[in-house]
Amino acid sequence: MIFYAVVSISLALVFYTIGVWSERKQKKLKIWHVIVFWIGLSFDTVGTTLMSTMAKTGFKVNFHSITGLSAIALMAFHAVWAAIVIAKNDETAKAKFHTLSIFVWFVWLIPYISGAVFGIVR
Numbered sequence: 755m756i757f758y759a760v761v762s763i764s765l766a767l768v769f770y771t772i773g774v775w776s777e778r779k780q781k782k783l784k785i786w787h788v789i790v791f792w793i794g795l796s797f798d799t800v801g802t803t804l805m806s807t808m809a810k811t812g813f814k815v816n817f818h819s820i821t822g823l824s825a826i827a828l829m830a831f832h833a834v835w836a837a838i839v840i841a842k843n844d845e846t847a848k849a850k851f852h853t854l855s856i857f858v859w860f861v862w863l864i865p866y867i868s869g870a871v872f873g874i875v876r
């Protein structure tokens with residue numbers, strides 16, 4: 755199961771990174787970015803669920819779990835907000851959306867990196 759969890763989390767990184775940085779480079783939020791954000795969120799949720807199932811200890815309050823929970827919540831907010839911006843077709847919001855995207859991506863990297871580091875240390 756660890757293999758599937760690591761692959762899922764890594765695919766989340768790939769999809770989220772592609773979505774965030776291509777949106778920034780293209781200077782405008784597009785529908786395909788929103789789809790990629792949702793795919794990244796889905797892979798992150800699957801990977802996190804698999805990791806939690808393997809841990810069998812329940813939710814522990816520590817740096818990794820707090821940042822991880824915060825990151826998933828931010829990713830969900832980000833994906834929903836991106837869908838709303840696309841639905842409203844607000845050109846100004848589409849052009850400035852990358853600011854939120856980059857912030858969420860950086861926050862998401864914290865539990866990704868800490869999970870890798872803590873996993874290696876064990």
